Amino acid sequence: MPELPEVETIKNELLPQVKGCHFVGVSLLRPEVLRQPEASEFGPRLYGQRVEDIHRRGKYLLFHLSSGERLILHLKMSGLLLIRPSFAQVEPYTTAIFRLDDRKELHFCDRRKLGAMWLVEDENKIIGRLGPEPLDANFSPQVLSRSLGRHRVPIKALLCDQNLIAGIGNMYADEALFAACLHPLTKADSLSSQEVGRLHQAIQEVLERAIAGKGASTDTYRRPNGQLGSAHFEFQVAHRGGEPCYSCGILIERISIRGRGSYFCPNCQRGGLQGRLF
DNA sequence: ACCACAACCTGGCCGC
DNA sequence: TGCGGCCAGGTTGTGG
Numbered sequence A: 001m002p003e004l005p006e007v008e009t010i011k012n013e014l015l016p017q018v019k020g021c022h023f024v025g026v027s028l029l030r031p032e033v034l035r036q037p038e039a040s041e042f043g044p045r046l047y048g049q050r051v052e053d054i055h056r057r058g059k060y061l062l063f064h065l066s067s068g069e070r071l072i073l074h075l076k077m078s079g080l081l082l083i084r085p086s087f088a089q090v091e092p093y094t095t096a097i098f099r100l101d102d103r104k105e106l107h108f109c110d111r112r113k114l115g116a117m118w119l120v121e122d123e124n125k126i127i128g129r130l131g132p133e134p135l136d137a138n139f140s141p142q143v144l145s146r147s148l149g150r151h152r153v154p155i156k157a158l159l160c161d162q163n164l165i166a167g168i169g170n171m172y173a174d175e176a177l178f179a180a181c182l183h184p185l186t187k188a189d190s191l192s193s194q195e196v197g198r199l200h201q202a203i204q205e206v207l208e209r210a211i212a213g214k215g216a217s218t219d220t221y222r223r224p225n226g227q228l229g230s231a232h233f234e235f236q237v238a239h240r241g242g243e244p245c246y247s248c249g250i251l252i253e254r255i256s257i258r259g260r261g262s263y264f265c266p267n268c269q270r271g272g273l274q275g276r277l278f
Numbered sequence B: 001a002c003c004a005c006a007a008c009c010t011g012g013c014c015g016c
Numbered sequence C: 001t002g003c004g005g006c007c008a009g010g011t012t013g014t015g016g
Helices: A004-018 A039-046 A141-149 A155-159 A170-179 A193-212
Strands: A023-028 A034-036 A051-057 A060-065 A070-074 A079-085 A094-100 A104-110 A116-120 A253-257 A260-264
Touching: A004 A051, A004 A060, A004 A079, A004 A104, A004 A193, A023 A039, A039 A116, A070 A079, A141 A155, A141 A193, A155 A170, A170 A193, A170 A260
Parallel strands: A034 A116
Antiparallel strands: A023 A094, A051 A060, A060 A070, A070 A116, A079 A104, A094 A104, A253 A260
16 A cells, blocks of 8 residues: 555656656546546646656655646555556556656556546645645654644554644554554553654654665555565564564554554553553 | 544455 | 455545
């Protein structure tokens, strides 16, 4: 599942391939992927535009176009962006093909069909409500503390809230809580300042390590060249239910929080307990 | 304002 | 072997 490190990797590896290229055609194989504008308007507005830059915001990818417009993509659960040669074979579940002027194509594939795409003049209509970027210099422990302090919900649920912090999903929330020795059910507003500091550092370290590993290929994720990421080999708890903790040997448990699988070590993640759980 | 939950989607996995 | 049902999870919308 593409979260911040996966989308960051896609951005990093796509950029040298498409920066400076012009769009010379687009095929919408599944027009429902396009949320804005109407499908009939999409091709004409994209045609001839140069890709000036690509940015990431949370889990969104933003293509900066020469007109000043933004082509925005969200990969949701199973979206892939693949660079292919012209007239390459089209994989199943391809929803859109962008043709570039250097005989390359950008394929948007999406097995679960949840991904989405916009072409807009004002990106803030799409990404304006996102919380701060966890790897930005201005994401301080104080900023994190302010986000957490007003909510009496399990810390795990808050870490996945894109309006509070942008880019963290289920896997990296579990990994950050393990690294901070915090139980996922701990009420967010009960964290001490030391615990918030630990969590802040854990979030940044877990995300940076996953970016260094080019993302985690636990499910369908692949990089634009088709290769897998390696970040999941370093996972301590995510998707490791029933396996022994690398730190203490106790079996990793899985519970459901807000309908999402949450993996944690019941021995290492006692922080936040002491009667503060429920 | 805050919180919970269903819906979207499909391949894979489980139990019978 | 086959089939029904459930699960994965990011985001939006609805309702309490």
